[in-house]
Amino acid sequence: MSPTVTTSSEANGNVSAATARAAASAAAVQEATGPQAITMAKALNTALADAMQADPSVLVFGEDVGMLGGVFRITDGLTKTFGQQRCFDTPLAESGIVGMAVGMAMNGMRPVVEMQFDAFAYPAFQQIVSHVAKMHNRTKGALKLPMVIRVPYAGGIGGVEHHCDSSESYYAHTAGLKVFTPATVADAYRMLREAIDSDDPVMFMEPKKLYWSKDLVDLADLRAQHAANADSGTSSEGKAAVARPGTDATLIAYGPSVPTALAAAAAAAEEGRSLEVIDVRSIVPFDDETVCASVRKTGRAVVIAEAHGFASVSSEIVARVQERCFHYLAAPIRRVTGFDIPYPAPKLEHYYLPGVDRILDAVDDLQWEN
Amino acid sequence: MTISADHSAPDRAQRLPAEDAVSEAVRKFGITAEDYMLPAHHQIEMVGPDGRLKAESEQGTEPGHEYPLPADEELLAAYEQLVVGRRVNDQNSALVRQGRMAVYPSSHGQEACQVAAALCLSAGDWIFPTYRDAVAVMARGVDPVEAMTIFRGDWHSGYDPAKHKVGIQCTPLTTQLLHAVGVAHAAKLRGEDTVVLAMCGDGATSEGDFHEALNFAAVFHLPVIFFVQNNKYAISVPLSQQSVAPSLAHKAVGYGMAGERVDGNDVVALLAVLDRAVKLARDGSGPLLVEANTYRMQAHTNADDASRYRPDGEVAEWLAKDPISRMKTYLTDRGLLDDGDARIAAKAEAVATQLREGLSEDVPVDPLELFRHVFSAPTPQLKEQSAMLADELAREASPEEPTK
Ligand SMILES: Cc1ncc(C[n+]2csc(CCOP(=O)(O)OP(=O)(O)O)c2C)c(N)n1
Ligand SMILES: [Mg+2]
Numbered sequence: 001m002s003p004t005v006t007t008s009s010e011a012n013g014n015v016s017a018a019t020a021r022a023a024a025s026a027a028a029v030q031e032a033t034g035p036q037a038i039t040m041a042k043a044l045n046t047a048l049a050d051a052m053q054a055d056p057s058v059l060v061f062g063e064d065v066g067m068l069g070g071v072f073r074i075t076d077g078l079t080k081t082f083g084q085q086r087c088f089d090t091p092l093a094e095s096g097i098v099g100m101a102v103g104m105a106m107n108g109m110r111p112v113v114e115m116q117f118d119a120f121a122y123p124a125f126q127q128i129v130s131h132v133a134k135m136h137n138r139t140k141g142a143l144k145l146p147m148v149i150r151v152p153y154a155g156g157i158g159g160v161e162h163h164c165d166s167s168e169s170y171y172a173h174t175a176g177l178k179v180f181t182p183a184t185v186a187d188a189y190r191m192l193r194e195a196i197d198s199d200d201p202v203m204f205m206e207p208k209k210l211y212w213s214k215d216l217v218d219l220a221d222l223r224a225q226h227a228a229n230a231d232s233g234t235s236s237e238g239k240a241a242v243a244r245p246g247t248d249a250t251l252i253a254y255g256p257s258v259p260t261a262l263a264a265a266a267a268a269a270e271e272g273r274s275l276e277v278i279d280v281r282s283i284v285p286f287d288d289e290t291v292c293a294s295v296r297k298t299g300r301a302v303v304i305a306e307a308h309g310f311a312s313v314s315s316e317i318v319a320r321v322q323e324r325c326f327h328y329l330a331a332p333i334r335r336v337t338g339f340d341i342p343y344p345a346p347k348l349e350h351y352y353l354p355g356v357d358r359i360l361d362a363v364d365d366l367q368w369e370n
Numbered sequence: 371m372t373i374s375a376d377h378s379a380p381d382r383a384q385r386l387p388a389e390d391a392v393s394e395a396v397r398k399f400g401i402t403a404e405d406y407m408l409p410a411h412h413q414i415e416m417v418g419p420d421g422r423l424k425a426e427s428e429q430g431t432e433p434g435h436e437y438p439l440p441a442d443e444e445l446l447a448a449y450e451q452l453v454v455g456r457r458v459n460d461q462n463s464a465l466v467r468q469g470r471m472a473v474y475p476s477s478h479g480q481e482a483c484q485v486a487a488a489l490c491l492s493a494g495d496w497i498f499p500t501y502r503d504a505v506a507v508m509a510r511g512v513d514p515v516e517a518m519t520i521f522r523g524d525w526h527s528g529y530d531p532a533k534h535k536v537g538i539q540c541t542p543l544t545t546q547l548l549h550a551v552g553v554a555h556a557a558k559l560r561g562e563d564t565v566v567l568a569m570c571g572d573g574a575t576s577e578g579d580f581h582e583a584l585n586f587a588a589v590f591h592l593p594v595i596f597f598v599q600n601n602k603y604a605i606s607v608p609l610s611q612q613s614v615a616p617s618l619a620h621k622a623v624g625y626g627m628a629g630e631r632v633d634g635n636d637v638v639a640l641l642a643v644l645d646r647a648v649k650l651a652r653d654g655s656g657p658l659l660v661e662a663n664t665y666r667m668q669a670h671t672n673a674d675d676a677s678r679y680r681p682d683g684e685v686a687e688w689l690a691k692d693p694i695s696r697m698k699t700y701l702t703d704r705g706l707l708d709d710g711d712a713r714i715a716a717k718a719e720a721v722a723t724q725l726r727e728g729l730s731e732d733v734p735v736d737p738l739e740l741f742r743h744v745f746s747a748p749t750p751q752l753k754e755q756s757a758m759l760a761d762e763l764a765r766e767a768s769p770e771e772p773t774k
Contacts, residue, residue, distance in 0.1 A: 027707065067679040068606035089607045091576035119542065123578060160473055161526045162541045170514060275715070339755045341744050346472050346523035351737040358762070 035216040041187045044068040044074045044206065045273030046219055047192035048112065050121050050226075052082050055110060058196060060087040062097055062114030062150075070272045071116055072152055072211055080194070092369075098124035098149060104310040105201075112196060117208075118153040119162035125170070132201045133176030145201045148192075151183075154306045156209035156353060158346040165343055166307035168255070171203040172283045172316070179283040181205040183258035185215035187281060189222045197230070207256035237305040240287035242294065246276035249300035249363055252291060252317055254280035257354060264359035275363065283313055291317070292324045299330040300366040304354050331367035372411070399434040400752040407628045409619035410435035413663055414643050415633035419691045421699025429639070435630065437642035442644075448485050448637045450714045452694045455481040455505035457718035458514065461725050462504070462521070466672045467733035470729050475502045477636070479667030482693035486640035487508055487567055490648050494719030497548040498568040502599075506569070510536050514721050515728030517724055524733045524764060543574040547596065554592040565651045567595045567644075573604020573612055577619065588625040594657040597645045599634060601666035606679040624660035634664030635693040637734045652766035665691070737763065 052058045060078055066089040069076030078087035090097050101111035115121035119127075128149065135143050137184070143186035155164030172179045178200050182188040188206070195202040229235050243258060244265050258279045265275035276294050280287070295301045301321060305314040318333045336354040337353060344352045385654055395406040412430035414437055423439075432435055440448075451493040459481070462474040477484050488509030491497060499507050505586060507517045512529045519528025527538045531606070537553075540546035546667055550568035557564035574580060575598060587594040598618050602609050615621055622629025624696065628650075632643045647658045663687040701707045741748055741756040 020532070063604075066606075071605065071674075089611055091612050092573040092604050093576045093578060095578050096576070103724065124544070136676045158523065160472055160523065162522060200615070212764070259712075339740065340749075340751055341740050341755075344740055345520075347733065347735050347741060348524065348737060351740060353608050361762075 012274065031147055031217075031221055035218045037214045038185060038219070039212050039214050040182070040185045040206075041072060041074055041211040041319065043119055043185045043189040043219070044192055044219065045076055045078075045194075046230065048075060048078060049081065049221060051088060051193055051196040052078065054087075055196075057108060058086075058110045058112060059104065060112050060114070061090050061101075063089065063092055063094075063116045065089060065114050070114060070325075071213050074150070074211075075114065079193045083292070094121055094124040095127050098127040098132065101133065101147050101149075102145060103242045105145040106135075106143055110146045110148075110196060112148040112150065115149060115151045117159075117215065118151055118165040118167045121149070121151055121167065124149075128171070128203075129174050130178070133174045136200065137176055144199045145161050146196075146199045148195045148198075148202045148204050150177060150192075150204045150206060151210070152208040153205045154207050154209065155304075155349050156256060158349070160346065161343070162351070166305070166338065168203075168205050168283060169307055169312045171205075172313050176201070178202040178282060179205060180281065181207065181255035182281065183210065183253075183279050183282060185205065185213065185217045186222060187279075189217070189219065189243075190226065190236065191281065194235055197235070198237065205255060209256050210259070213259070238282045238285040238287060240281055240290040241279045242276065242290070244275070244277040246274040246298070248274045248298055249276070249302065249366055250291075250294040250298045251275050251277045251302050251304060251359065251363075252280060252294075252321075253277065253304040254283060254313070256306055259357060260354060261304050261359065264356045267356055268360060269364060280317070286317075288320060288324060292321060292352050295321050295333075296328040299328055300328075300363075300368070301325075301333045301335075302359060302362045303333060303335045304331040304359060305335075305337045305352060307338055308340045309335055310340045331365075334356070334362040334365055336362050395434055401434045404623060404770060406434045407440060407623040407626070409622070409629045409631045409661070410615060413631040413633055413647060414639045415636050416642060417636050417696055417700045419635075419696055421696045421703065423638075423700065435644055437639070439650050440638060440641040444489065445638060445697075445701065446706060446710070448482075448489055448641060448709075449491065449694075449697050449707075449717050450699060450717065451485040451505075451509045452481050452637060453714045454718045454721050455484055455509065456694055457506055457722050458508065458725065461674065461722040462518065463668070465725065466521075471518065471521045473671050473673060474504075474518075474613050475671045475759075476523050476668050477505050478602055479688065479692070480599055480662075482697075483597075483634050483639035483662045483664055484645050486567060486637055487597055490641060490644035491565065491567055492648075494535070494562070494564055495648070496535040496537065496550065496553050496564060496566045498541050498546040498553075500543075500546065500565065500569055500574075501539055501541050502569065502571065503539065503569050507536055507539065507688075508721075510534055511537055513634045514725050516596040518725065522729050522733060524735050544570050544577040544579040544583065546570075548579055548586065550594055551583050551586045551590070551592060554587070554594045555590055558590075558592060563593075563652055565593045565595065565648050567597055567648075569597050569599065571604060572598060572600040572602065572609050572618060573607060574598075576604075576612055577616055584621070584625045584627065584657065584659065588627045591654075591656040593651035593654075595644065595651055596657065596658065596659045598645070598661045600661050600662055601634075601664050603670070603680070605670045606676075607675060608680075616662060619659055619661040627657045627659060628655075628657040629661065631661045631663060634662030635688075635691045635696070637693060637697055664693075676700055732734060 065075040066079045097113050099114045104111045135145050154166045171177050180191050182191045195204045251261040261277045265277050268275045278294050303314045303317045314335050314337050336358050340354050385477035392403045410432050414430045459476045459478040465471045466474045488506045504517050508514050512534050517530035547568045550566045554566040619629035619631045632639050741752045
């Protein structure tokens with residue numbers, strides 16, 4: 001009685017045996033109601049389970065995602081709940097994983113694949129750049145690739161080389177890829193659901209140092225919000241968030257740098273300076289409106305990113321804001337980024353990473369009158 | 371040595387030995403070309419788990435797949451390295467538990483593979499190791515502390531690959547196999563008789579670069595030995611989900627090279643097979659693929675929990691096949707060990723002490739070194755960034771008087 005996997009179109013009103021079983025077992029492990037302290041890893045795991053339950057065409061595969069539940073445990077329990085056909089280990093080959101996902105997405109599935117670490121996605125680069133990003137365009141929209149490539153990225157975890165790359169700029173530079181990166185536990189749930197819902201391919205960049213960060217989150221509430229959004233056709237996709245309101249200057253950050261920016265804003269507040277923090281959330285598409293509204297209000301901005309500064313997402317943000325807000329700016333926009341060096345070994349990484357002091361130094365440089 | 375001026379067109383004479391090596395074997399052994407390239411029907415094994423030398427008829431050899439027993443001195447040298455390797459593995463795992471090392475992917479249980487891979491080569495030969503092959507790196511003469519620098523976490527590598535002819539320990543799977551091919555190709559163009567041994571795991575054979583490396587080596591007819599340590603797992607994924615080929619050694623024939631399987635816990639058989647492979651490669655037979663049948667006795671790294679995906683019983687089964695105890699029995703029975711065992715144990719202990727001392731102290735790091743090795747000479751931008759960090763550090767050192 002191997003469960004057949006139904007495709008999106010077949011699935012309307014026709015729930016397969018596997019999905020019915022999954023629904024039953026998901027209900028059995030229904031979490032406590034009300035806000036709970038949960039990790040980003042748990043939120044991502046729940047988002048995957050909920051998406052798989054809602055749509056039998058959602059499949060999860062990659063390296064060690066089955067029995068082990070992924071090296072970061074993001075896929076924990078999915079094979080057990082949904083069966084080998086819906087969440088499975090592949091042979092060890094990233095180009096194979098992404099290339100097969102392209103074919104599956106062409107044939108009715110919504111694959112969500114995992115790259116084990118940022119730097120281990122590079123063997124798949126050819127597939128991502130030449131096919132994932134371009135299929136829609138090449139076929140004038142005849143083919144859509146509703147697929148998500150999850151990438152644990154960036155540093156701050158004491159990892160050895162090749163385990164800490166900030167690779168978002170490669171993807172953001174590639175036309176045809178959406179690039180999301182959550183910084184909070186609730187956003188991790190919301191944005192992964194939106195990524196899976198998207199008919200366009202999404203590079204879903206997960207800041208691995210935040211996997212174990214905890215927030216008080218009501219998963220049932222997030223689930224209900226997602227359902228309501230789906231019903232009304234609304235979504236927060238592509239929207240930046242004001243992570244902390246302020247009046248004197250804007251800190252623009254994303255992913256792993258958001259908590260650092262918030263810490264800097266808290267420290268600045270003690271010195272009497274009010275910093276607004278914008279969490280970009282969606283690198284592509286980019287929310288010019290929210291970001292520029294903030295900068296026009298404060299007149300000063302610092303962009304913060306772990307990635308090397310040169311030819312990066314941070315340079316793009318500076319360029320866009322400068323083009324749109326020039327006459328509102330009291331000072332040139334500053335950047336605090338990783339140095340233009342290969343990501344350092346564990347004992348040296350804290351010199352590389354943007355920290356609170358470096359951000360406050362940059363804020364101090366914003367040509368304050370007094 | 372001069373390099374042929376026309377690199378684009380390797381002459382026919384250079385290409386032909388591919389066929390010649392096979393046809394020579396065919397002529398010599400009266401077998402078909404496929405029989406020569408396909409691994410023998412059984413893995414090659416010489417000293418069993420009980421420490422007894424197997425009868426020749428039970429060693430898995432067949433025409434075209436014959437392996438002489440390695441010399442006693444080589445076996446004694448191998449035993450010494452086995453004991454040292456085991457001590458190093460267990461010392462490093464202890465250092466990780468104590469938080470003195472960031473991570474250590476142990477080759478505990480695979481020491482015979484590590485040692486044989488190092489000992490089969492001559493001084494001028496190259497080896498390309500992975501993250502799991504620190505013991506092989508040491509056995510090639512790299513200082514133990516330098517070999518562990520990558521895991522100590524103050525730099526990406528601690529030794530000079532060119533000096534030791536040992537590639538940097540490689541993590542992006544199978545990417546190093548192509549470097550091995552390149553080193554062998556350059557050696558060939560330079561007229562050097564270098565052999566290159568390139569290592570990878572069972573899981574890694576699924577990567578695209580594995581295919582590209584084997585094919586390049588075969589097409590350019592290069593002296594590369596691809597040495598696959600089949601330890602049955604790629605983190606949590608068992609070999610059965612990685613490949614359904616009859617064996618990994620069988621992959622060789624698809625590239626037109628010879629493959630062989632060997633008991634990866636039997637250092638005698640490993641040396642016999644690898645010594646012959648090195649000789650064949652050096653004599654111009656082209657590349658070879660050797661699959662060692664072994665087992666990863668511990669978790670993938672300290673960060674992994676193997677109980678999530680494999681039964682304890684399986685580990686116990688392999689415990690009985692330990693590579694070191696069988697060698698000890700074999701050498702003792704042959705009267706080759708005498709009081710050598712105490713000397714070897716003392717040597718292993720000395721290396722362990724060296725590791726504890728070298729890896730325990732808080733290694734001083736120089737943050738400005740971050741900018742020194744990106745290019746041959748720092749760019750203007752890197753100089754600027756280095757100055758910025760230096761200024762930060764100076765201000766941290768004397769917070770009272772800002773140096774700005
Ligand atoms: C290109 C690439 N993808 C993924 C990884 C992550 N990774 C590191 S080791 C490993 C398993 C490798 O298994 P195997 O080749 O059998 O070698 P073993 O670790 O068993 O020695 C994986 C998936 C990597 N290092 N490089
Ligand atoms: Mg393995």
